[in-house]
Amino acid sequence: MSDNIYLPYLVTIEKITQEAPGVRTLRLKFNDEALARSFEFKAGQFGEYSAFGEGESTFCIASSPTRKGYIECTFREAGRVTSALAKLEEGQTMGFRGPYGNTFPLDEWRGKNLLFVAGGIALPPMRCVIWNALDTRGSFGDVSILYGAKTVADLVYKHELKEWDERPDVRLVTTVDPGGETPEWKGEVGFVPAVLEKMNPSAENTIAIVCGPPVMIKFTFPVLDKLGFAPENIYTTLENRMKxxxxxxxxxxxxxxxxxxxxxxFSRAQLEALPAEF
Amino acid sequence: MEQKYIPKSSLKAWLAKVKDGGKQIYAPVTEGGKTSFRRVKSVDDISMEHVQTAQSAKGVAFPRTEKLFSYAMQPGGVALQDYDSANIPHTVVFGLHPCDAAAFKPLSGIFGWDTGDKPFGERMQRVTLVSLSCSKCDELCFCTSVDGSPGSAVGSDILLTAVGSEGYLVEIVTDRGRALTEPHAALFEAAPDVNKEELLAHVPVRFSVGAVERSLAGAFESDVWKQQSARCLGCGACAFVCPACACFDIQENPKGSASGDRIRCWDSCGFSLFTLHTSGHNPRSVQSQRWRQRLLHKFSYMPRRLSVRGCTGCGRCSRACPVDMNLWEHLSELENLKN
Structure with a gap:
């Protein structure tokens, strides 16, 4: 293995899932068989994904570390590199560097209830934790998921939402912004913070994991305050630009x-100690 | 520390022998009125009369652009060719001032912490620093305010100090330095009995760096950043001439559609695009935030995280600034900051 930290691993796209307009998930398998077997990461970590000829883009690893043999990333086609990644087809080669960064402290959360609150394209970093928790279901108490998107079409992981919805050991609430619903829509209509307040989850022995656009986070934190969640029990991920x-x-x-x-x-307590530069 | 003397008449002979021995010489060369570090073809091209070169010597270990690896599209996949250190030349950096020699410490701090950085590390392993004490300075120099001095040997393998106009005191600081003098011992003479301090430029202490750093600890929300940076153009020149700035971009350099290089190149926290998210959100959306980042990174974050300051007082940023922002004046203002 190279000691050059900038040299990506080669990975092959095993499967592409179109999640929503402009949003896709790539399932990636390491070309090196030994690496495919030995590669390990933890929930919350991220990587640099290469489209050779265009460059690298940063995303979390969206699959769970409990699912071995592959990693997945989910991204929205937005810039030069993500547009190039979106043009790749199954069987084609791309690059991956990682895993990087710290992790959600799942070990510390054993025995606690988990409340996931996600908006839009921010479900991927949380999906990794959700599956990690569900694959080790006995380690945790109640698992609740609140997920919102602008429109019904913008909801990602639609098959998995259905799966979570059908599980008796998961409470799933989905919502779309007012005007984003379809005639068939059976979920909530409203913004995530308002729906969370209506859900009224108990803060007792519960960890809240919140990922979403800055505006959603801004209005969700006060609701969590009102519900009694201490800053040490609220976690989120930051997504500053990286190279x-x-x-x-x-x-x-x-x-x-x-x-x-x-x-x-970062926990909310850690965020509060940081300057407003994110 | 071992001391010798080399007559001016022998200096070029020594460098020529070093060069003939297979090492490249990277030294100040004046071209078009601008003095910058270059790989010299002939030691006669070396310029030694400047107060400060336009560019620092950092490019010897952190080139302005550098290939990190190459890629080639092939039937059924992609082939990568890893970074190759085989062709990195052994280089003697000659004639850099103590501020530039000292700057390899913050660079090594950034590139060396945690995971290490092969391209930087491989180059540093092949570098010998033969520095030249400053016998003159200008009003923008402030090495003495950031724990340096015009005659400091910190970071150097050899330090020369001009003794009159006829020769140099030679201080051999490291084994790497000794390896450069010992094979050519005949060119060196016994060190004269001189007071080195008297041979050096006098660089006044402009501010108390301890007071500045204490002040910065609570200065994030201060209005001073707006006041100081109101005229900043965001051109990034300060970062490009800085011997200790290490921020970089990683880019693709395609050679046609089927192959190319992944490169890194110098970047600057002063640029508005530096932290811009694809979504349009920018955590440092205005210049005052970027100016704050520049100063806090060098004088607060680096000392805290890497135990090394990101500034050696060379004054290049102030010389290069098109709107005359003077770093030591701005730091002096921070010294007296009322948070």
Whole structure:
């Protein structure tokens, strides 16, 4: 294995899932058989994904570490690299560097209830934790998931939402923004913070994991306050722009904390100690 | 520390022998009125009269652009060719001032912490620093305010100090330095009995760096950043001439559609695109936030995380700035900051 931290592993796209307009999931298998067997990561970590000829883009690993033999990433086609990644087909080769960053402290959460609150394209970093928890279901108490998107079409992982919905050991609430519903829509209509308030989850022995656009996070935190969640029991991920992923290129810091090394996972208590630079 | 003396008449002979021995010489060369570090073809091209070169010497270990690996599309996949250190030349950096030699410490701090960085590390292993004490300075120099001095040997393998106009005191600091002098011992003479301090430029202490760093600890929300950066163009020149700035971009350099290189190149926290998210969100959306990042990174974050300051007082940023922002004046303002 190379000691050059910038050299990606080669991976082959095993499966592409079109999740929503402009959003797809790639299932990636390491070309190196030994690496495919030995590769390990933990929930919350991220990587740098290469479209050779265009460059690298940063996403979380969206699959669970409990699912061995592959990794998945989910991204929205937005810029040059993501557009190039979206043009790749099953069987084609791309690059991956990682895993980087810290992790959700699942070990510390054993025996606790988990409340997931996600908006839009921010479900992928949480999906990794959700499956990790569900695959080790006995370690946790109640598992509740609130997921919202602008429109019904924008909801990602539709098959998995159905699966979670059908599981007796998961409470799933989905919502779309007002005007985003279809005639067949059976979920909630409303913004995530309002729906959360209506859900009224208990804060007792519960960890809240919140991922979403900044505006959703901004209005969700006060609701969690009202529900009695202490800042130490609320977790989120930061997604500052990165290039190297390993604490050198100088982009992703928030104060003296590097999102790539000290994050991307932060508790709300940790966020409150950081300057507003994210 | 071992001391010798080399007459001016022998200096070029020594460098020529070093060069003939297979090492490249990277030294100040004046071209078009601008003095910058270059790989010299002939030691006669070396310029030694400048106060400060336009560019620092950092490019010897952290080139402005550098290939990280190559890729080639092939039937059924992609082939990668890893970074190759075989062709990195052994290089003697000659004639850099103590501020530039000292700057390899913060660079090594950034590239070396945690995972290490092969391209930087491989180059540093092949570098010998033969520095030259400053016998003159200008009003923008402030090495003495950031724990340096015009005659500091910190970071150097050899330090030369001009003794009159006829020769140099030679301080051999490291084994790497000794390896450069011992084979050519005949060119060196016994060190003269001189007071080195008297041979050096006088760089006034402009501010108390301890007071500045204490002040910065609570300065994030201060209005001072807006005041100081109101005229900043965001051109990034300060970062490009800085011997200790290490921020970089990673880019693709395609050679046609079937192959190319992944490269890294110098970047600057002063650029508005530096932290811009694809979504349009930018955590440092205005110049005052970027100026704050520049100063806090160097004088607060790096000391805290890497135990090394990101500034050696060379003054290049102030010389290069098109709107005359003077770093030591701005730091002096911070010294007296009322948070």
């Amino acid at each position: 190297c992923g390993v604490g050198k290129c100088g982009r992703c810091n928030v104060g003296d904390k590097y999102v790539c090394k000290d994050g991307p996972v």
